[in-house]
Amino acid sequence: METSYYLTCRSLTYAQKVSKALTAARLRNILIRTPQNMSREGCGYAVRVSSAVLSDALNTLAVSGLPPKRVYRVTPAGAYEEVPF
Secondary structure, eight states, X not given: OOOEEEEEESSHHHHHHHHHXXXXXXXXXXXXXXXTTTOTTSSOEXXXXXXXXXXXXXXXXXXXXXXXXXXXXXXXXXXXXXXXX
């Protein structure tokens, strides 16, 4: 099973821009509400990607000037762990 990574965003509009940039780069992603136990500032939005495209996604976003706020991965136990990027 592939690991999921969540690229958190500061707003819905920003998350939509992130998703659009990844889609344009042909990187599979899903725009979602940030799970409540992951978000430090309450509700928000994230873009979920697989481990297979994480590196390409982060590079694409850096070039596009759209870095995520934080990156989290889902641990085997189902918890969310922040990942430095």
